[in-house]
Amino acid sequence: MKVKTSFFCTACGAESPKWIGKCTSCGSWNTYVEEVIEKKSHAEEKSKAWKPAKEEKTVPRKLQEIGALSTIRLDTGDRELNRTLGGGIVLGSVILVGGQPGIGKSTLLLQLALAGPLKVLYVSGEESEEQIKMRADRVGKINPDCYVYTDINVSNILKEAVKLQPDIVIIDSIQTLVSPFIDSTPGSISQVRECTGELQRFAKESNIPVFIIGHITKEGSIAGPKLLEHMVDVVLQFEGDQQYAYRILRTLKNRFGSTDEIGIYAMDTNGLREISNPSELLISPDDTKLSGSAVAASLEGLRPLLLETQALVSPAVYGTPQRSATGFDLRRLSMLLAVLEKRCGLPFGQNDVFLNIAGGLRVSDPAIDLGVVASLISSLQDIHISKKICFAGEVGLSGEIRPVSRIEQRVQEAARLGFETIYISKYRSELLAKKELKTDVVMISRIDELLQEVFS
Numbered sequence: 001m002k003v004k005t006s007f008f009c010t011a012c013g014a015e016s017p018k019w020i021g022k023c024t025s026c027g028s029w030n031t032y033v034e035e036v037i038e039k040k041s042h043a044e045e046k047s048k049a050w051k052p053a054k055e056e057k058t059v060p061r062k063l064q065e066i067g068a069l070s071t072i073r074l075d076t077g078d079r080e081l082n083r084t085l086g087g088g089i090v091l092g093s094v095i096l097v098g099g100q101p102g103i104g105k106s107t108l109l110l111q112l113a114l115a116g117p118l119k120v121l122y123v124s125g126e127e128s129e130e131q132i133k134m135r136a137d138r139v140g141k142i143n144p145d146c147y148v149y150t151d152i153n154v155s156n157i158l159k160e161a162v163k164l165q166p167d168i169v170i171i172d173s174i175q176t177l178v179s180p181f182i183d184s185t186p187g188s189i190s191q192v193r194e195c196t197g198e199l200q201r202f203a204k205e206s207n208i209p210v211f212i213i214g215h216i217t218k219e220g221s222i223a224g225p226k227l228l229e230h231m232v233d234v235v236l237q238f239e240g241d242q243q244y245a246y247r248i249l250r251t252l253k254n255r256f257g258s259t260d261e262i263g264i265y266a267m268d269t270n271g272l273r274e275i276s277n278p279s280e281l282l283i284s285p286d287d288t289k290l291s292g293s294a295v296a297a298s299l300e301g302l303r304p305l306l307l308e309t310q311a312l313v314s315p316a317v318y319g320t321p322q323r324s325a326t327g328f329d330l331r332r333l334s335m336l337l338a339v340l341e342k343r344c345g346l347p348f349g350q351n352d353v354f355l356n357i358a359g360g361l362r363v364s365d366p367a368i369d370l371g372v373v374a375s376l377i378s379s380l381q382d383i384h385i386s387k388k389i390c391f392a393g394e395v396g397l398s399g400e401i402r403p404v405s406r407i408e409q410r411v412q413e414a415a416r417l418g419f420e421t422i423y424i425s426k427y428r429s430e431l432l433a434k435k436e437l438k439t440d441v442v443m444i445s446r447i448d449e450l451l452q453e454v455f456s
Contacts, residue, residue: 077115086257099238125176244360292379296371327357343399
């Protein structure tokens with residue numbers, strides 16, 4: 001019997017009976033690849049692979065007649081993961097966790113499986129049982145109801161899940177699974193789509209949440225068709241620099257909660273450790289009075305963070321001054337230098353400028369502009385800024401200090417960590433002025449006022 005093939009777009013997963021240059025769905029060029037999609041007619045056998053699909057007749061109903069669904073959540077035992085998911089795991093949800101190789105995705109979910117007291121089925125297509133046991137011994141937690149199953153056949157996996165009836169199913173990873181009804185290699189578009197569809201149907205019918213680990217491409221997106229992210233309920237991105245201990249669990253999609261929350265971990269020899277107060281770790285405890293350092297109040301999602309911005313300004317040795325930034329947008333740094341030179345007359349044009357956000361984090365929050373400006377002036381004039389002062393404000397092209405969002409949370413975080421003074425924009429700060437605050441709030445409108453207040 002002739003094998004049936006089709007062409008799929010690697011960007012969005014769209015299907016075409018023949019190869020086409022431009023995808024009609026997403027507009028990408030040269031993204032169609034040929035794959036075998038069906039060995040033969042297995043419709044009857046496929047429906048009985050693990051559990052027959054429920055046939056329910058539905059009729060249109062008025063929206064007012066539909067009752068609100070009470071969302072039941074499972075406590076994971078991990079406060080950072082609970083925060084990221086919006087309060088816990090929703091029953092019947094499908095959660096996709098993506099991240100770079102070696103960043104800690106498998107360790108995070110293995111710790112979830114071992115935290116207890118939930119009954120967990122941990123399915124691995126990449127590691128043997130002995131390798132998983134070695135990682136579990138390193139983590140040091142024990143859950144008597146954690147079951148390990150090493151198989152890549154999605155039908156066998158779901159049969160075992162039906163027998164075991166766990167509280168959570170963890171799949172490591174979706175790119176290793178195969179469906180017996182699709183004759184293509186593991187990780188291909190058709191296999192990923194078919195296996196994810198089966199896992200989604202299992203989760204919705206059994207009300208058992210499923211965690212799926214997904215690989216990412218060299219561009220940083222989750223491998224497989226974009227359809228994979230549309231099929232699942234929650235998409236979590238686990239990110240961080242392997243040269244640093246910090247890891248950030250970020251929500252890209254959440255049908256049951258906010259996408260503004262993040263979880264912060266530190267990687268050590270015993271696995272991932274929750275960081276409940278990251279600001280204390282990101283600010284240097286050194287009391288040495290050195291210039292070029294300032295503390296800025298930033299936000300990651302809804303969580304306030306206090307970061308240390310470090311600047312080094314020195315005379316240029318070569319003809320063209322150097323500009324370098326780590327963890328900060330280089331174009332924005334050039335803009336801030338131009339504003340300082342134009343509005344304050346500071347000679348940055350003839351100096352090399354190096355900027356670093358301590359801790360290895362990459363920040364895009366415009367509220368740290370004021371902290372960056374303060375560290376640049378401090379290094380240029382070789383004046384120390386007290387460790388009891390922090391900054392929160394966006395700098396405009398005319399040198400004005402613009403207001404930033406959630407300023408009250410930033411001020412409260414600074415007060416909680418013992419900062420005595422915080423410099424913010426005076427615009428739209430009337431409500432903040434009426435509240436009782438534990439720290440001194442100084443409101444300024446232009447960067448020349450900052451120069452007079454801090455460096456006079």
